[in-house]
Amino acid sequence: MTNAESRTVLRILDANANRAGEGLRTLEESARFILDDLCLTDCLKTHRHDLAVAMGRWNRLQLIDSRDTPGDVGTQVTTASEQSRADLSAVIAAATTRTQQALRCLEEYGKTSDPAFAARIESIRYQCYATFRELELKMAGSNTRSRKLRDARLYALIACEPNADRLEARIAELADAQVDVIQLRDPSVDDRTLFEQARIGAAIAKQREVLWIINDRADIAVAADADGVHVGQEEVPVDALRGVMGRERLIGLSTHDIEQVHAAARTTADYIGCGPTFPGKTKSFDHFPGCVFLKQVSDAEQTGELALPAFAIGGIGLDNVEQVSQAGIGRVAVTGALASHEGLRQTASTMREILERVPFRLTADSEAVGSVLER
């Protein structure tokens, strides 16, 4: 190669090393601040470090000297798609593509001067493919969960079953009845049993595309790979649990008055349960905030003070779901109403029909992205 050609190669290597480094840093921020994923953050940092080490083969001053940003015709060429990103996943998709392309350029042009350098970059590129795959799937997973939750109308709370087959059948019948979310709530079983049912249920719920939430136990929810956890007012605070659950899993919080609802809105909770609405057989209460409370929650949704999906809970069934929807709440969480196999589909479908009279205010993707950004 002539001196001029060598200088051009250096110029290309310098530009693409910067591009790949910036892309990796962009992705590292998403693993760290969006997904809260220590392992992925660490992998991306390692790729950035490996790239810097590989680039150490070139003389830094010569690389910088070859740089000619004002004379670079490429800086004038921009496309409309570069100027905006639809959401956080689009930021990540653009950064992965840019990084992969930059690594390929480093490899190809590096081959002209140093095949060993090119081989090192090739190895980094392959490692990046695996990391990027995981990152994009995790992002898709977290978005899917929030989206499913926002579209949810029917949430069923179930107890453990005597064995895996019975649990599978129970989840299947609820999924067939178009139940959107299932919570495993069983204060009567030991930790091992709860974990086993949580784990088996998580796999079945995933297949059936139903959200799978574990009551009270964040540790079991994570260990079992559930979609989330539900906690009450006297349990570990939501923001403290966020560190355990990560950004991608859901956290639900029980609320019993409007002050608790406003407080929940200031946490990283993904949804709230609001009740008890009516007396029921599953759990006894001394006080019933009832439909007056539900109306306050609905008003808070209307004014935009509350942007979290709110599920009315407590003694709700076919006989009174209309009162819930008239209070302006279009989502319910129930145990007793969906406990019986008989007429399950019909009950669920009638309840859904009544709840669907309440339009959602939280379906826009932009709002979902907004809440992720605020965290």
Ligand SMILES: Cc1ncc(COP(=O)(O)OP(=O)(O)O)c(N)n1
């Ligand atoms: C959806 C939903 N809402 C409320 C509750 C009640 O949670 P909590 O107050 O923690 O009471 P227990 O369920 O733990 O007895 C819930 N589980 N789910």
Ligand SMILES: Cc1nc(C(=O)O)sc1CCOP(=O)(O)O
């Ligand atoms: C577990 C629970 N928590 C409630 C609350 O208001 O926080 S009401 C409730 C029981 C829900 O079951 P059912 O639909 O059978 O009444």
Ligand SMILES: [Mg+2]
């Ligand atoms: Mg609880």
